[in-house]
Amino acid sequence: MSDTADIADMKSLLGTGFDATIGLEYTDVTPDRVRAQWTVKPTLHQPAGIQHGGVYCSVVESLASIGGTVWLGERGHVVGVNNNTDFLRATREGTLTAEANPIHRGRTSQLWEVRITDEQGRLVSKGQVRLANITDTSAIGN
Structure with missing residues (x-):
């Protein structure tokens, strides 16, 4: 999927x-x-009233997978095979921004880093996801 359309x-x-x-x-x-x-928002909090760590993991996975998919394009699909996310700063409210960038993109796998920051630009979470490039898409889920 390398063209604008x-x-x-x-x-x-x-x-x-x-x-x-x-x-x-x-x-x-x-x-x-x-x-x-x-x-x-409160629906995304864990019992102590701060952002649930699973939300960070999910955002890391989503952004890396979208980036990997766009890069791989018509050659196939990607699937996550490892997600390692660190929680660095507690957050109770506000808008968070995540940015994913590739570290490595190869024939069979990709590695993406995702950094999540708060409105003040402070790093609140950082993760990386290893993606497998699947060219035989009929094998996914079997």
Whole structure:
């Protein structure tokens, strides 16, 4: 999906499913960078009243997968095989921004880093996702 029309088609599918549930809005989608934001709200808190770590993991997975998919394009699909996310700063409210960038893109796998910052630009979470490039898409889920 390297041309503008294909990226526009991909963007029309974003923000659905679980991404919609957490309010994730994509602001930039290219083969080399994906950006999105969401607002921390009580429905996304863990019992102590701060952003649930699972939301960070999900955002990291979503952005890396979208970036990897756009880069791989018509050659196939990507699936996450490892997600390692660190939680660095507690957040109770505000808008958070995530940016994904590739670290490595190869024939069989990709590695993407995702950094999540608050409205003051402070790093609140950082993760990386290893993606498998699947060219035989009929094998996915079997």
